[in-house]
Amino acid sequence: MIGAEGVGWRVGGAQILDDVSLTVAAGELVGIIGPNGAGKSSLVNILSGVTRPSSGRVTLDGADVSRQSATRRARSGLARSFQTSALFDGLTAGENVRLAVQGAGGSPLSPFRGARSVPATRVEELLERVTMGGTAGTLARDLSHGGRRKLELAMALAAKPRALLLDEPMAGVSAEDVDGLTAIIGEVRDSGVAVAMVEHHMHVVLGLADRVAVLHHGSLLAVGKPDEVTADERVQQAYLGEAL
Structure with a gap:
């Protein structure tokens, strides 16, 4: 591959x-x-x-x-993660994942579409896949280091x-x-x-x-x-x- x-x-x-x-x-x-x-x-x-x-x-x-x-x-x-966490600390875990899903869309300008274009169920599905269900409303900066790493994985997986x-x-x-x-x-x-x-x-x-x-x-x-x-x-x- x-x-x-x-x-x-x-x-x-x-x-x-x-x-x-x-x-x-x-x-x-x-x-x-x-x-x-x-x-x-x-x-x-x-x-x-x-x-x-x-x-x-x-x-x-x-x-x-x-x-x-x-x-x-x-x-x-092709998706990747980095040695140093790369998150939007001022946004929630759910908003970080939503941006990743929008960025994986078919159009280069997809990140600028309305946030409602990404179903909340898709965001929760990705968070649950990395065992972070229920954390969508938590600010990224308030997550543990392990939680931040899991959130990065959820974002990497957003593009399937x-x-x-x-x-x-x-x-x-x-x-x-x-x-x-x-x-x-x-x-x-x-x-x-x-x-x-x-x-x-x-x-x-x-x-x-x-x-x-x-x-x-x-x-x-x-x-x-x-x-x-x-x-x-x-x-x-x-x-x-x-x-x-």
Whole structure:
């Protein structure tokens, strides 16, 4: 559903990504791990269209989207979240979701349609999908960090994406909220969406991922099933530290 083929990204004299090839199928979750500075977020930015690669190409459902903007890719069925929460804090949870639904409409000017064009049932349906039913009237700034992460997921799902990129969705989330977010992401994958997730919580990655991709110094060090990757001596030396 989404793939990188020989992707490289150079900034000045620094090679941030070097010949990275990775695919994510519909209904598959690929966990992307690696040390800080390995190029994980850079890869997500290239896949989503925030950054254009210096070499290689990005595909979405077989089509080359390397030259498409992030907006075009979003309208083609690609959604993403960011490391830092990106919400309208002065609006309610329901209003944030409503804007996401309006933005996913067929017209580029759809966000400026009347708010009543989005059924309240659609907003509540998305909030319930991320276990936030009944919070439509709560201001985004008053939500817990875990609640904010769930709201971002609801907004990402508003466009009914075929592929979803998650950049550290558990960052800063309390331990009690991690399990809830894990279950939600697993349900999204099980619904047939292709999910690529950068995450530092190893127990989350190993418990959720169908495959794990390890980036190291901008290159793909290993790709495989979780038990295969954790048993790889190169991965242990570069990232995990000791045999698991």
